[in-house]
Amino acid sequence: MTTQQAADFLTVSRPYSIRLLESGEILFCLVGTHRRVRFRDLHEYRSRDDLERRGAADDLTGLTQELGMY
Template identity: 50%
Template sequence: MSADMVTHTYVPEGSEPEAAEVLSFLAAHAEKHGAEPVRRFLLVGSGEGEQIELPGTVYRALLQVVEALAAGKAVTVSPTEPQLTTQQAADLLGVSRPTVVRMVESGELAAERNGNRRRLLLGDVLAYRERRRARQYAMLEATAVDLDDEDDPAEMIERLREARSAAAAYRRG
């Protein structure tokens, strides 16, 4: 099962007695054990033994959703991708922050501007890193030269020069 990763609004249906019941359970549990769950909260399936423990973040999201629905409010779930500052992107890529700024300005990396700040999506930075690695591996493969003891050293030097020239031309263009 794969839920669409799009924004969706859930509108309460009538008085939502089920949501009030869940909210009452959660409130009683919080009163008894504190705000954070001490015991396990489980999502239970229809078959025997079908259950999974809810992580703390899912529990807190569920609590917020149930409180809103019980109060008759609509709830919007809007998945967002983590955003990075230019410094965080630079750290991830192993380059300087000014290099990331140049890559953004040249269009190599996509970024959004918020005032004078730039924000980059984590997925964009990771995709760029993979493209860069693929280019680096391709360049290494293209510049590889097999050496044998029987090869002429002058010929090997010429082949290495050609490989360096090809690498320089690739970087320029």
């Protein structure tokens, strides 16, 4: 996939998707000077990101319950 297709799949901007690639969050390969991303790697990233987000939401819910705010 191209970086634009990857961005569309993740519903983020193309520059942000490139930052994810360059930071190593998502694997990619170069075809000439163009970055290409495998769908499997995008799917794995999205799954990891969803798990982290759910964990953070669960932590916040637990904290608000402890403080009697929920």
